[in-house]
Structures are given as structure tokens and as C-alpha cells.
Amino acid sequence: MGVTIKDIARKLGVSTTTVSLVLNNKPSRISPETRQAVLRAAAELNYHPNQIAVSMVTRRTGTIGLLLPDISNLYFSSLAKVIESECSALGYNVLYGNTNDSVENDFKYLELFLLGRAVDAVILTPSYQLGEEERVRFRSLVESSGIPVVTVDRRMQQMEVPCVCVDQELGGYLATKHLLSLGHRRIGCITAQPNVSGSAERLRGYRRALEEAGVSFDQALVVAGNYHVESGIQALPILLGQGVTAIFAANDMMAIGVLRECRRFHLRVPEDLSVVGFDDIFLAEFLEPPLTTVYQPLDDIGREAVRQVAEMLHGETGGERIISFKPSLRIRGSTMRWAGAQETAGK
Structure with missing residues (x-):
């Protein structure tokens, strides 16, 4: 004892x-x-x-809850590392939950964290399955608990909570504009589910870049994935059947799936197909070829999420607001000028 x-x-x-x-x-x-x-x-x-005794007196646990949809996704595991480091610097422990992008797991953890008062605040990336009914349930949980909540990466519509993210539409725009500048016109896009805010915004950026270049949007060139490697693998033959010369994948994990499947089809990247990802996970520059991708400033995003929580814990009100950081394009070896661009220009 x-x-x-x-x-x-x-x-x-x-x-x-x-x-x-x-x-x-x-x-x-x-x-x-x-x-x-x-x-x-x-x-x-x-x-x-005794921390339990202290928390009973102070109503504080010294712990922040962190809910992420997929820790096997290197973007989220890297984000978790930043958030944990920032919380530690402020004297907070982190209680972590992996929801596997399941709305029921979202609520299982939220009820533990919020109703069970196991944490002082929650940082989460909500499941893509969160519909209107689930948003009402979520809002009720947050309001009844009085515990600060901050979302990161994915925005929740009509929620009175801050969201820290990157300008997703700008990222999709930068990726697509880069491929257009290389002469590509048949550009495939692998998205996630349309009800995921970030995915919908990245698709908007893709469409905006096409429109600016005078290229008609073709729904047949858009394939819905789920941010996992497997959906990149499954999307490639569909897009090849549509005659694409380049692909913008809405995250690096799906782009990795495309690169892997290209080998099975004996396609050379970038000579036969240019590929752009999104996130700039740490593996991106070590792939063969190194992946051109949209960089998200993870350190800034994680640091700001923790700062928002700290401010709310010290009495500053939350409210619905978006804190958005600017992405940038990291050009590497997976993209090049389309060989047919000069032929098309000469006709």
C-alpha cells in the first residue's frame, strides 16, 4: 500500500x-x-x-479522452502522438479509444467518457456513419455532461463544438490542379463516403480545379472508397476501365493501395499512371516511387486541438467554430507529365 x-x-x-x-x-x-x-x-x-480521491474533490481527472476512427491509418496514429505529447506537456494523461469508424463505438466511448465523467474533455474524429439522428444524440450527450468536446479532421454539422482541421477543399484543388498542369485530363478520383465532411470537401476541390481548366466533370471517374488500402486496390481497375491517366486518392492509404495494384497490372508509376495522395504520412516519401501528396500540418492541428480543450477547461466558451490550417503540395516521384499531352495539343 x-x-x-x-x-x-x-x-x-x-x-x-x-x-x-x-x-x-x-x-x-x-x-x-x-x-x-x-x-x-x-x-x-x-x-x-490518490487520484480517485482527488478527482472526487476537484471534479477533475487530469485526463483527456481521445477517440479516433482507425489507428492503423498512419495519419491518425501520427495525430494521436502529437495530441498525447501536447497533453502531457500540460500535465494531462490521455485515455484513448479506437472506434473502427463505427458510430456505435463512438457512443460506447462517449457515454463512458462523458456520462461516466472518466475524463475532463474529449478530442475526437467522429465516425463517418454519423447521421442526423446520431447528431441529435451526440448533442444531447455533450450538453448533459457539460464536458468540453473538440472535433479534429472531420467537422460535425450543427454541433456547438470547435473543429480543428485543414482546408480540405483547397487540398483537393491543389492535388487536381497539379495533375492538370502536367497535361492530364482523364483524372480519376477516389473519395471516401460522401457524408464524411473532409471527403466531400476534397471532392469539391477536385471539381473546382477541373472547372477552372475547362474540363467537364465526369461522375464515372469518381469511385467511393473508405480511406483504407483495400479500397484503393479495388478502385484501380474501375478507373483504368474509364481510361484515366492519373488518379487523385483522397488519402495516402488509398493511394498506397493504387500503387500496390499497379504492380499487379504491370503499370509503371508515373510513366503509365500518375498518382497523388492526401495527408503526407511519414511513409509517403519512402514508397517506390515516393508519393506526391497533399501535406497536412499535423503538429499544428494536434497542438491547436489541445489548446482549444485547455481554453475550454479554463472557462472560455466553446461554440461551433472552425479552426482551419492551409495544406500544401509535396511533389515527389509518383507524378509526371502525361506523354499524350503534346499529341493532344498538336491536334
Whole structure:
């Protein structure tokens, strides 16, 4: 059993009330000499407060809940690392939940975190399955608990919570504009489910770039994936059947699926097919060829999410607002000028 305040009181020959008042820094008439003696004895005995007892008194756990949809996705695992580091710097532990993009898992963890008051605040990327009914349920949970909530990467419509993300539409625009600048006109796009805010916005950026270049949008060149490698693999033959010369995948994991499947089709990247991803996960530059991708400033996103939580815990109101960072394009070896561009131009 660990050292208790009774042990400290016994060592000094004072009351447990005196020790408690000193260790909790409560106003009292205790002399400076006694106060120093208590603190010195606590250090000598290696005393650590019982966190459960402390939380019952302070209504704080010193813990932030973090819910992410897929820790196997290197974007989210890297984001988790940043958030945990920032929380640690502020003296908070992180209680983590992987929801597997399941709305029921979202609520299983939220009920534990919010109704069970297991955490002081929650940072989450909501499941893509969150519809209108689930948003009402989510709103009720947040309001009844009074616990601060911040979303990251994916925005929740009509929710009174801050969202920290990147300008998703600009990212889709930059990726597609790059491929257009290389002469590509049949550009495939692999998205996620249309009800995922980030995916819909990246698709809007794709469409905007096409429109600016005078290229008609073709729904047949858009394939819905799910942000996993497998959906990139499955999308490639569909898009090849539509005669694409380039593909914009809405995240790097799906782009990796495309690169892997290209080998099975004996396609050379970028000579036969140019590929652009989104996220700039740390593996992107080590792929063969290195992946051209849209960079998200993960450190800034994670740091800002924790800052928003800290401000709300110190009494500043949350409310629905979007804190958006600018993406940029990292050009690497998976894209090149389309060989047929000059032939088309010469006709």
C-alpha cells in the first residue's frame, strides 16, 4: 500500500487535517515551519495523492479522452502522438479509444467518457456513419455532461463544438490542379463516403480545379472508397476501365493501395499512371516511387486541438467554430507529365 497522509501525520506528530490542508494548499493558520515540515516529509516518504480521491474533490481527472476512427491509418496514429505529447506537456494523461469508424463505438466511448465523467474533455474524429439522428444524440450527450468536446479532421454539422482541421477543399484543388498542369485530363478520383465532411470537401476541390481548366466533370471517374488500402486496390481497375491517366486518392492509404495494384497490372508509376495522395504520412516519401501528396500540418492541428480543450477547461466558451490550417503540395516521384499531352495539343 502507498504512503498516506496518516503516515505523514504520524511521522510529524501532527493531525491528518493539518497535513491535508498543506498538501492541498488550502488557506489555514498553519505556520510556515509546519508547512515546510509537511512538504519535506511528503517528499521523503515519496507520497503521491490518490487520484480517485482527488478527482472526487476537484471534479477533475487530469485526463483527456481521445477517440479516433482507425489507428492503423498512419495519419491518425501520427495525430494521436502529437495530441498525447501536447497533453502531457500540460500535465494531462490521455485515455484513448479506437472506434473502427463505427458510430456505435463512438457512443460506447462517449457515454463512458462523458456520462461516466472518466475524463475532463474529449478530442475526437467522429465516425463517418454519423447521421442526423446520431447528431441529435451526440448533442444531447455533450450538453448533459457539460464536458468540453473538440472535433479534429472531420467537422460535425450543427454541433456547438470547435473543429480543428485543414482546408480540405483547397487540398483537393491543389492535388487536381497539379495533375492538370502536367497535361492530364482523364483524372480519376477516389473519395471516401460522401457524408464524411473532409471527403466531400476534397471532392469539391477536385471539381473546382477541373472547372477552372475547362474540363467537364465526369461522375464515372469518381469511385467511393473508405480511406483504407483495400479500397484503393479495388478502385484501380474501375478507373483504368474509364481510361484515366492519373488518379487523385483522397488519402495516402488509398493511394498506397493504387500503387500496390499497379504492380499487379504491370503499370509503371508515373510513366503509365500518375498518382497523388492526401495527408503526407511519414511513409509517403519512402514508397517506390515516393508519393506526391497533399501535406497536412499535423503538429499544428494536434497542438491547436489541445489548446482549444485547455481554453475550454479554463472557462472560455466553446461554440461551433472552425479552426482551419492551409495544406500544401509535396511533389515527389509518383507524378509526371502525361506523354499524350503534346499529341493532344498538336491536334
